Amino acid sequence: MVVAMIGTGRMGAAMVGRLRGAGHPVVVWNRTPARAKGLDADVAATAAEAAAAADVVLVSLADDAAVLAMYEGPDGLVAGLRPGTIVVDTSTVAPATVRKAAALVAERGAVLLDAPVSGSVPVVQQGAITFLVGGPADALDKVRPILSAFATRIFHLGDVGSGAxxxxxxxxxxxxxxxxxxxxxxxxxxxxxxxxxxxxxxxxxxxxxxxxxxxxxxxxxxxxxxxxxxxxxxxxxxxxxxxxxxxxxxxxxxxxxxxxxxxxxxxxxxxxxxxxxxxxxxxxxxxxxxx
Structure with a gap:
């Protein structure tokens, strides 16, 4: 599966490294394009372009405002989603924020998993992060091979919002x-x-x-x-x-x-x-x- 990485800060960049090491094709987008350069991945011009190329979209952004701004608009992630795409949002945000994002994703026939992580950048680099997941169990099962590139523990906690x-x-x-x-x-x-x-x-x-x-x-x-x-x-x-x-x-x-x-x-x-x-x-x- 092709994976899009939205947000290439410290955590996002570490995830890209693990994904590429596991052999997954990766396309990335970052609000500041310079921070996406140098990674072993294709760089998209917009979040929508990155999403359109992917089967699975990982999101790692700093706060609620950045998350919602990235999902919305003609160049936002939602605009590029295809039916059946699974979005895995690892950002640390309010439960209400991720529920709003999930509703936007569902309008495109896609699915959002609320999946923040426990652990730091070195833990991602070691492939030992813990995922705290809310959302449909069947969608989680589909992306487990992706998440296992940098996770040793994946907890399914319930509906969207429970991960946050x-x-x-x-x-x-x-x-x-x-x-x-x-x-x-x-x-x-x-x-x-x-x-x-x-x-x-x-x-x-x-x-x-x-x-x-x-x-x-x-x-x-x-x-x-x-x-x-x-x-x-x-x-x-x-x-x-x-x-x-x-x-x-x-x-x-x-x-x-x-x-x-x-x-x-x-x-x-x-x-x-x-x-x-x-x-x-x-x-x-x-x-x-x-x-």
Whole structure:
């Protein structure tokens, strides 16, 4: 099957690499064309053109506004869909956003799977990402050979929107872990334990979650490690989580605390740094306070 990749940021580009490595023909489109160059894939002029050439369309975009704008209009993805095409949207967006996109796709006789992923760019490159899927089970079965190029686990959660809901739930834990690790690491440092030693204990103790392992370089050597997931996207996700919590009536005190600190770090000019930069922000705060 020919695969279209809509969005060639860090995650999208990593997915293209895995797909090509598995032998799938790939056509790509990115809003900024320069970011699509250099990939081992054909480059389409519009999202519609990419969709028209594909049996399966993967979408990986940054936020709700970008997702909806890309689906709509004469050059949008929906305009190029053929009946029977399966769209797999991996973007982290609100459940309502992906349901709206699914309705647009259905008007063309195509099917949308709500399929955000759990894991970072290195996990995609290893072929070990986890898919959280909402939508028709038969459509998921058809695209499993595609998704298996970069996934080891695929959860079918129910109707469209359930994938987005689960992704926001997972991310609420990830961001809680991120802040907890940052706070604890800075605490140990300030109390006289070397950073690398403290992190070695984290990685071999009761808190030894996969997140702790794959973020190790980012926390230990923040100046040398490229951003895998930017802090500004963390703030976006925390707002989505808050909106969903308000909608369903769920109390989430930790989310509010995480959002407050992330917003402070964002205001300090750290938005394009990796989410682990929260630790660096806390170090600055200690220094500013003379501690």
């Amino acid at each position: 809901t689960m992704k926001l739930s997972v991310n609420s834990v990830v961001y809680g872990l991120n802040q907890s690790v940052a706070e604890a690491l800075v605490l140990a440092e300030k109390a006289g334990v070397e950073r690398a030693v403290a992190y070695e204990v984290f990685a071999n103790s009761a808190i030894s979650a996969p997140f702790v392992h794959y973020k190790r370089e980012s926390f230990e050597r923040p100046a040398e490690t490229p951003a895998a997931f930017m802090l500004q996207l963390v703030v976006k996700d925390l707002d989505l989580i808050g909106a969903l919590a308000d909608e369903v009536g769920a109390r989430m005190d930790q989310r509010a605390t995480n959002r407050k600190l992330a917003a402070e770090a964002l205001a300090d000019g750290l938005g394009e740094r990796d989410l682990s930069v929260v630790a660096e922000f806390l170090r600055r705060q200690h220094e500013a306070d003379g501690q």
